[in-house]
Amino acid sequence: MDEIKENFANIAARIKSAAKEGGRAPNKITLIAVGKTQPAEKLQAALDLGHRVFGENRVQEAQTHWHAARDKYPDLKLHLIGSLQTNKVKEAVELFDVIETLDRENLADAIAKTGATVECLIQVNTGEEPQKGGVLPRDLEAFYKYCANLGLNVTGLMCIPPVQAAPALHFGLLKTWAEQLNLSKLSMGMSDDFEDAIRLGATQIRVGSALFGQRRQATPA
Numbered sequence: 001m002d003e004i005k006e007n008f009a010n011i012a013a014r015i016k017s018a019a020k021e022g023g024r025a026p027n028k029i030t031l032i033a034v035g036k037t038q039p040a041e042k043l044q045a046a047l048d049l050g051h052r053v054f055g056e057n058r059v060q061e062a063q064t065h066w067h068a069a070r071d072k073y074p075d076l077k078l079h080l081i082g083s084l085q086t087n088k089v090k091e092a093v094e095l096f097d098v099i100e101t102l103d104r105e106n107l108a109d110a111i112a113k114t115g116a117t118v119e120c121l122i123q124v125n126t127g128e129e130p131q132k133g134g135v136l137p138r139d140l141e142a143f144y145k146y147c148a149n150l151g152l153n154v155t156g157l158m159c160i161p162p163v164q165a166a167p168a169l170h171f172g173l174l175k176t177w178a179e180q181l182n183l184s185k186l187s188m189g190m191s192d193d194f195e196d197a198i199r200l201g202a203t204q205i206r207v208g209s210a211l212f213g214q215r216r217q218a219t220p221a
């Protein structure tokens with residue numbers, strides 16, 4: 001698994017130089033290693049390197065990947081980065097440390113009902129794409145207030161820009177909105193655009209294929 005080691009070193013160096021260009025502190029940027037569809041031995045290689053922050057986009061698969069590792073690595077941090085159905089909320093709040101895809105009232109209600117204090121990010125559909133999750137920009141402020149009234153622990157915003165668009169515009173907007181709402185966390189940037197995201201203020205980036213190689217099959221976002 002020397003390849004994984006090299007990839008982690010390479011990404012760390014790129015994070016550092018993008019941070020420098022953006023006048024950011026590299027240690028304020030969290031690398032979320034996205035494990036979806038990756039084989040267990042690659043995830044284990046990342047754990048062996050000391051990496052502890054991982055992202056998954058499906059509750060079921062995350063349980064397969066991480067349920068056992070939870071006991072062995074108490075400092076493990078798991079982020080849910082795929083859309084969450086309300087009937088999976090109970091399992092999700094038990095497994096994940098952060099839910100990055102809070103995007104609608106009935107989901108907010110369901111999370112609040114568990115009484116969990118799980119950290120949440122609001123996903124914003126910056127490109128207003130009908131097939132994509134996320135609250136529409138015009139609804140963001142009201143939705144944030146709705147979540148705050150429920151007592152949810154909302155700490156930031158997350159976005160997945162449209163594939164064909166220049167991501168920088170979306171990253172810049174997300175940062176502006178986070179500042180307006182006084183939220184400190186910004187989850188933006190993936191394998192192909194994380195350097196832009198860092199320069200524009202990302203506090204956490206979600207990187208899969210650049211660390212672990214191409215995925216075995218596509219999974220819906």
Ligand SMILES: *Cc1c(COP(=O)(O)O)cnc(C)c1O
Nearest residue numbers: 034057081190191206207208209
């Ligand atoms: C799969 C996925 C990623 C990682 O994508 P890569 O391009 O492989 O880095 C990041 N964020 C979300 C929401 C994803 O579903």
